[in-house]
Amino acid sequence: ILDDDNTILLANTYKKMRDRVIMPKFKYTLPPKPINIDYDNITADILKNLLLNNYNVVPSLVKSLDIPPEIAEAIDFLCKLNNKRVLELTSYEYECITVKLKELLKSALEKPTPCIVYKDSIMIGFYSFTPIQFYESNYNIEYLSSLNETIEKYFSESFKSLLISKKIQSVTNEVEKLKKSVEMIDRNLTELKNKKENLENALKVLNELYIDLESIHECVRNRVKNSKWEDIKKCSDFIINLSPDKGLYKVGIKNIEIELDVRKTFVENYYTLQKSIADLDKSIKRALEEKKNIEIKINELNRMIQNEIKEMELKLSKKIEWYEKFHWMISSKGFLIIGGRDASQNIKLIRRYLEPHDIVFHADIHGASVIIVKTNKKEIDEETLKEAAVFAASYSKAWKIGLASINVYWVYGSQVSLKPPSGEYLPKGSFMIYGRKNYINNVELKLAIGVEAKNIDDTKAIIRVFAGPEDLVKEKAIAYMVLIPGNENPETISKMFLENIRNNLKNIIVTINPKDVEVKIPGRSKVIKLVVKQIIHGVERDAKSI
DSSP states (O other), rough: OOOOTOOOOOOOOOOEEEEEEEEESSBOOOOOOOOOGGGOOOOOOHHHHHHHHTTHHHHHHHHHHEEEEEEEHHHHHHOOOOOOOOGGGGGHHHHHHHHHHHHHHHHHHHHHEEEEEEETTEEEEEESSOOOOGTTEEEEEEEEOOOHHHHHHHHHHHHHHHHHHHHHHEEEEEEEEHHHHHHHHHHHHHHHHHHHHHHHHHHHHHTTHHHHHHHHHHHHHHHHHHHHHGGGGGGGTEEEEETTTTTEEEEEEEEEEEETTTOOHHHHHHHHHHHHHHHHHHHHHHHHHHHHHHHHHHHHHHHHHHHHHHHHHHHHHOOOOGGGEEEEEEEESSEEEEEEEESHHHHHHHIIIOOSSSEEEEESSSBBBEEEHHHHHHHOOHHHHHOOOOOOEEEEETHHHHHHHHEEEEGGGGGGEOOOOOOOOTTTOOEEOOSEEEEEEEEEOEEEEEEESSSSOSSEEEEEEEEHHHHHHHOHHHHHHHHEEEOOOOOOHHHHHHHHHTSHHHHHHHTTTHHHHHHHHSSSEEEEEEEEEEEEEEEEEEEEEE
């Protein structure tokens, strides 16, 4: 995917090659002109002369024949070559490569089977043919109706994943740090619990053999007083280790080692052991509490991530129709009505979209939107004419100068021309109307702007901001406001509108940019009504007027 300057935005694979780079922010350049190969009539002998002997099969096929890597990989798979060196190919294998090359190219060009390949539910590429090399259990192939649809889905999903990952990156990094903290706490807890268990076992032995061990300890203390550490082991065969420099010794009983301090009485050693166990208990509780708090924080951040993902998916699921770059509405009878946002769009509408049987509306004032009713050669009803007239009146200079009403006229598309009469000049942004104008007088300048939401579920929604007469908008909108010419600027009104409906329509409002509302507002205005419909479990309830 490139921008207008041929700078790469996104690609299915990124590479740095000798003659060009396929990476974001680099200019896209076409690959070197391939050699002229007649793929239909290629033979094994021709193939032998073309393939690069010092390469493996797949890269040699790509470089020598200028074919996509996916086809080269499919050939390698079908001929069971295991990407061996070209020098090791047999005559039979050259024949196989030749046959499969022709078959795959013909299939891709004449009978394409566009598809997307997933590995462990993650997209890894799109193809115009069935890539048989991916027929394995952890791969899944999704077939689509056209290559354009395949490419669009692949890149839109890739782009969506990229945007979402960028959006949640900082929070995800924070979650990973917290998870590492939990892992450290778990390791510390294991050490603390093991230490506590050892001390509890030691205390159990002390309780069981209290008198005997007390006697041994008194013997040890007496010998130490006489500076005879070397004689300590004579006090008991249970004494297994001495640390004179620390004043400590160990006894080993029932596979339990107990460390005692000769500077303390046996009772003092006993209580020291109890205190150590109590201290370990406190440390374990503190660690568990810290772990619990971190896990709560992780859960909060994960919820935040899921909300961010849901927001992004809702925003990216918005389907934008071609006419949404203009002023637009769908009449009560289903006719598309479009209008220019400025003089250049007016001319664009006339030049590209106006047909002879369409109806063109214009306010009877210099400086107004060209409003076109797309008739599709059907007869237009009076209600649609009135609705289009309100649209034309609202998007005109009459709104900006604060008029309450204005006359509007309409003509057929066949009466409109961008060519001036012979010998005359037509100013930029102007057009000619020939024949009779049909007037609708005193059209009130009052416009409703609403939010329309269709097919709302957990993953997809069609959400649009639209404008039109109040009676039309209130039937389709889940929230709307009614405007007349006034003194508030469009930006302020847009923010106020979204803020007022945020509480009831939170999941929908995140998909609406304030600019989406702002561009619908004809100019400085006054809000005379704001209505929000309560939506409970997908069902509209009584509206709340503000």
